[in-house]
Amino acid sequence: MLLEKLNWRYAAKKMDPAKVVSEDKVERIVEAARLAPTSSGLQPFEIIVVTNAEVREKIKAIGWNQSPITDGSHLLVFAAWDNYTAERINHMFDLVNEVRGFRNEGWENYRQMLLSAYPQRDPETNFEHAARQAYIAFGLALAQAAFEGVDATPMEGFDPKALDEILGLRERGLRSVTIAPLGYRQVEGDWLVNLQKVRRPRDQFVTEVK
Amino acid sequence: MLLEKLNWRYAAKKMDPAKVVSEDKVERIVEAARLAPTSSGLQPFEIIVVTNAEVREKIKAIGWNQSPITDGSHLLVFAAWDNYTAERINHMFDLVNEVRGFRNEGWENYRQMLLSAYPQRDPETNFEHAARQAYIAFGLALAQAAFEGVDATPMEGFDPKALDEILGLRERGLRSVTIAPLGYRQVEGDWLVNLQKVRRPRDQFVTEVK
Structure with missing residues (x-):
């Protein structure tokens, strides 16, 4: 099809x-x-x-x-997005928790991993x-x-x-x-x-x- | 669907x-x-x-x-591709001409435009x-x-x-x-x-x- x-x-x-x-x-x-x-x-x-x-x-x-x-x-x-910021990452993770109605521990660890990795990179890398x-x-x-x-x-x-x-x-x-x-x-x-x-x-x- | x-x-x-x-x-x-x-x-x-x-x-x-x-x-x-080279660009344009059985003037002009633009750019830009x-x-x-x-x-x-x-x-x-x-x-x-x-x-x- x-x-x-x-x-x-x-x-x-x-x-x-x-x-x-x-x-x-x-x-x-x-x-x-x-x-x-x-x-x-x-x-x-x-x-x-x-x-x-x-x-x-x-x-x-x-x-x-x-x-x-x-x-x-x-x-x-x-x-x-011109960059990945903590605010943008948190917004999506919060939305996921809200829709699913609970916090998954692995998912929360994954959030922390992204927060510690993405916002520190140079904006051009993140934009690409x-x-x-x-x-x-x-x-x-x-x-x-x-x-x-x-x-x-x-x-x-x-x-x-x-x-x-x-x-x-x-x-x-x-x-x-x-x-x-x-x-x-x-x-x-x-x-x-x-x-x-x-x-x-x-x-x-x-x-x-x- | x-x-x-x-x-x-x-x-x-x-x-x-x-x-x-x-x-x-x-x-x-x-x-x-x-x-x-x-x-x-x-x-x-x-x-x-x-x-x-x-x-x-x-x-x-x-x-x-x-x-x-x-x-x-x-x-x-x-x-x-790690880069756009003249050879790679020509290969595709030649294939198009071969499959279609003719050369379109606009298409050939477009080839020249790409050849004059892409291979000169830095490889990282082309890779991205x-x-x-x-x-x-x-x-x-x-x-x-x-x-x-x-x-x-x-x-x-x-x-x-x-x-x-x-x-x-x-x-x-x-x-x-x-x-x-x-x-x-x-x-x-x-x-x-x-x-x-x-x-x-x-x-x-x-x-x-x-």
Whole structure:
């Protein structure tokens, strides 16, 4: 099922500006990202869903003028934590205890281990670690979009600092890492739509150690 | 469909050593990773599938002694390129041209842009970029495992340098980034299996810019 959807999806280069992705589909796409596994369950990133036309025009200008940014109906921005702080770590562990209704000793020891390790590391190392987690969720959001029949174009071609400014992310301790417009492919005008998907053959991609 | 599977999955802490994941399931899990979208389609990572018992014992020893590494039947190792080189970039662009049977001018211009940008950057920056792409595929492999009814435990708790040595990855221009044993949960002995999955509520995770 998933493989079929992954074969269907591609990075749409031209979206139909007349078509709008329904809110329930967007919600499920975001939900796939929210359910993604992350290191220690910390979910060290957030998603900004931009529909505002003016804001998306600004983002397009710092995003190589890629048309899906404004021709799609929604733009997902994945923004990772700029650092792991004690407050952020404690917030998640407290939430886990609250939801589960008890404190697990091993889990509390694990909290102390993280508190003694992460906040002392340099922020850039922590940001890179957080960014990687965001990419797990990014992949799952793209997969869910395919299940919804929605086109999503994964994009790294933008100026992250400029995007952070447009969305006021740094003040919130966040840094943009990757984006994806959601919309519907416009077959006319998309050079990529009918081209074959290319992946390295299995023998160049997988090694077995038996 | 995907959301249901993501709700089913969890990071199994104890796997049943008597149960073996069938090869066709492993193939489809790897295939999901192979189909993952990556920046410029470069697929800057490989997967090593380890079944060898002795090798997995060694990996367990440098992986915090986490039992699923040896109790599962397969261990997936995601290893990212240590750098972007002209040779690697050209290899993928040549493959695309070969599969599609023609040269697209825009695509060739894009190749030149990458060649003028990536190989000159410092290797660490390129490795981090490649690692992020591996995480997209990692997420999709975990999702496919869930579709197969297979447990997969995402793990970053290992010594990457030691793992690189065990598998001889550096000589191949690769660096391990994340691993996942595949197997079947053993309900007895797994402290996590019956605990509620916890994720930050939507309002702490998503912002809308309307």
